[in-house]
Amino acid sequence: MNSRTRAIVLGTGLVLLAAVPPVAGLFNQPFYLDLVRRVMIFAIAALSLNLILGYGGMISFGHAAYLGIGAYAVGVLAHYGIDNGFLQWALAIVASALVALVIGAVSIRTSGVYFIMITLAFTQMLYYLGISIEEFGGDDGMRLAVKSQFGLIDLNDGSAFYYLVLAILVLFLVLGHRLVNSRFGMVIRAARSNEARTRSIGFSPYPYRLAAFVIAGAMCGLAGALLVNHTAYLTPEFMNWTRSGELMFMVILGGMASIAGPVLGAFALLLVEDALSGWTQHWQLILGPLLVLSVLFFRHGLAGLLFGKNE
Amino acid sequence: MNNVLLEVRGLTKSFGALLASDDIDLEVREGETHAIIGPNGAGKTTLISQLAGNLLPDRGRVRFAGEDITALSAPARSHRGFARSFQITSIYRDFTALENVMLAVQAHAGHSFRFWSPARAERALQEPARRVLEEVGLGARAGVPGGSLAHGEQRQLEVAMALATRPRLMLLDEPVAGMGAEETQRMIGLISTLKGGKTIILVEHDMDAVFSLADRVSVLVYGRIVATGTPEEIRANAEVRRAYLGEEIAA
Numbered sequence: 001m002n003s004r005t006r007a008i009v010l011g012t013g014l015v016l017l018a019a020v021p022p023v024a025g026l027f028n029q030p031f032y033l034d035l036v037r038r039v040m041i042f043a044i045a046a047l048s049l050n051l052i053l054g055y056g057g058m059i060s061f062g063h064a065a066y067l068g069i070g071a072y073a074v075g076v077l078a079h080y081g082i083d084n085g086f087l088q089w090a091l092a093i094v095a096s097a098l099v100a101l102v103i104g105a106v107s108i109r110t111s112g113v114y115f116i117m118i119t120l121a122f123t124q125m126l127y128y129l130g131i132s133i134e135e136f137g138g139d140d141g142m143r144l145a146v147k148s149q150f151g152l153i154d155l156n157d158g159s160a161f162y163y164l165v166l167a168i169l170v171l172f173l174v175l176g177h178r179l180v181n182s183r184f185g186m187v188i189r190a191a192r193s194n195e196a197r198t199r200s201i202g203f204s205p206y207p208y209r210l211a212a213f214v215i216a217g218a219m220c221g222l223a224g225a226l227l228v229n230h231t232a233y234l235t236p237e238f239m240n241w242t243r244s245g246e247l248m249f250m251v252i253l254g255g256m257a258s259i260a261g262p263v264l265g266a267f268a269l270l271l272v273e274d275a276l277s278g279w280t281q282h283w284q285l286i287l288g289p290l291l292v293l294s295v296l297f298f299r300h301g302l303a304g305l306l307f308g309k310n311e
Numbered sequence: 312m313n314n315v316l317l318e319v320r321g322l323t324k325s326f327g328a329l330l331a332s333d334d335i336d337l338e339v340r341e342g343e344t345h346a347i348i349g350p351n352g353a354g355k356t357t358l359i360s361q362l363a364g365n366l367l368p369d370r371g372r373v374r375f376a377g378e379d380i381t382a383l384s385a386p387a388r389s390h391r392g393f394a395r396s397f398q399i400t401s402i403y404r405d406f407t408a409l410e411n412v413m414l415a416v417q418a419h420a421g422h423s424f425r426f427w428s429p430a431r432a433e434r435a436l437q438e439p440a441r442r443v444l445e446e447v448g449l450g451a452r453a454g455v456p457g458g459s460l461a462h463g464e465q466r467q468l469e470v471a472m473a474l475a476t477r478p479r480l481m482l483l484d485e486p487v488a489g490m491g492a493e494e495t496q497r498m499i500g501l502i503s504t505l506k507g508g509k510t511i512i513l514v515e516h517d518m519d520a521v522f523s524l525a526d527r528v529s530v531l532v533y534g535r536i537v538a539t540g541t542p543e544e545i546r547a548n549a550e551v552r553r554a555y556l557g558e559e560i561a562a
Contacts, residue, residue: 178426178427178428178429179426181429181430181431182425182426182427182428182429182430183417183423183424183425183428183430183433184423184424184425184426185426185430186410186413186414186417186423186430187414187417187423190403190406190414193403193404193405193406194401194402194403196365196385196397196401197397197401197402197403197472198414199365199384199385199386199389200363200365200385200389200394200395200397200401201389201394201414201415201418201472201475201476202386202389202390202415202418202419202476203386203418203423204384204386204387208423208424211424
């Protein structure tokens with residue numbers, strides 16, 4: 001598929017997403033606004049994970065950590081009466097980046113199954129930390145009494161919040177596209193493809209991988225700040241390991257060799273989940289085999305079906 | 312006689328009970344092509360890996376241009392002028408031939424913490440990469456993914472990636488492995504055009520390649536260097552013939 005057709009597909013997707021609030025309003029179905037906004041927030045998280053998982057070959061099984069940190073940054077500041085959104089979201093990004101720096105500095109020295117286990121272990125630590133802090137509701141979590149305040153944009157306005165999430169998603173798609181094709185992106189992709197060769201031509205992959213890990217963590221931290229505003233509820237469940245698994249599924253289902261792939265994956269997974277759960281309470285019994293089949297038969301994910309093999 | 316560029320002293324490496332490098336001494340002079348030959352399992356690739364920094368020796372020192380580099384990593388050695396080609400083809404299969412070489416250029420063209428502009432469009436990376444592809448005879452195949460190139464072309468790409476880092480010392484690990492006669496001749500021709508300008512350590516099984524390219528030859532048997540000399544001296548060396556060459560080149 002050439003770049004023009006791809007631009008048409010992406011443009012169509014953007015128009016469809018932009019049309020959701022007025023259409024949902026027209027049919028008086030605010031539920032769909034809510035659903036698509038939630039999907040886009042997870043799409044942002046999955047997109048950030050794909051930078052390290054798909055392009056960097058770093059199989060992080062703990063990416064939900066940054067969803068949690070972003071959410072707690074907002075929730076904790078709000079708890080103490082600081083509701084300035086710029087401050088809250090800046091903290092969400094910076095705190096996620098710092099935690100990613102620590103986790104990455106340790107885990108990137110390992111590879112394979114050790115890397116998976118270390119990233120999982122760190123996230124479980126944070127999860128249990130969240131459960132143990134009674135001040136913030138322990139494992140029950142706590143309500144976010146006031147959403148992040150931005151002056152001009154009111155997040156209580158469902159469509160305004162929706163368009164803000166959409167804008168961030170589009171921004172991250174553009175940033176991600178630039179990143180993976182930049183010098184930096186070429187190095188992390190090269191190191192995934194063939195580490196020995198990459199070292200022999202003169203690159204030491206570690207600092208590049210660590211930087212990618214931090215960038216992905218920071219992006220996901222912002223998704224966490226969005227998520228807690230969306231649910232208006234702060235809970236350690238954001239950091240549950242099953243959440244990390246879902247993010248991985250979105251990436252793999254959507255296609256790892258594509259920046260837009262994880263967005264497709266997020267839509268597919270969450271919309272199918274929503275449809276099935278409305279139909280039967282045993283929806284996971286159906287979703288599981290669907291995922292297995294998609295991994296077996298669509299090696300390049302949904303993006304591979306839509307855009308061809310490579311981006 | 313030229314200066315010694317690479318000096319190896321007492322290099323020793325074992326894997327469990329197997330002594331893969333046994334107290335190896337080696338001197339490679341600036342500008343020479345130094346072949347290392349030996350039977351299978353003699354430890355040639357282990358030696359190359361230690362020289363390239365992919366593997367650390369248990370004992371011994373390696374000096375390059377007067378500097379002790381024994382503890383330096385592979386990337387650090389690359390920046391001091393080492394380049395390696397691998398015995399088992401080691402390229403980026405999903406990247407095009409041009410992108411493969413551009414990455415090697417990029418590693419030696421300033422830092423790569425650049426996040427915004429597309430690397431493929433950088434002329435400062437493209438032009439040297441194209442020149443190197445032309446040099447090794449892959450100019451017409453620049454846009455083909457590495458994984459889709461023919462075996463011989465992939466071997467040429469190996470050499471191109473090593474060349475693109477503008478090395479002082481090239482470590483070529485069996486560059487004609489698995490090649491047909493015609494491809495072998497082309498590769499020998501390519502390496503001979505590099506001779507003189509560059510110092511080359513050539514590990515090779517193919518005796519035609521060794522004796523037409525090498526200025527000096529070292530023979531490695533069971534991890535030990537049993538002889539070093541000009542190709543004529545090696546041909547004449549009784550111990551070498553007994554240990555390795557057999558009657559193959561006596562004829």
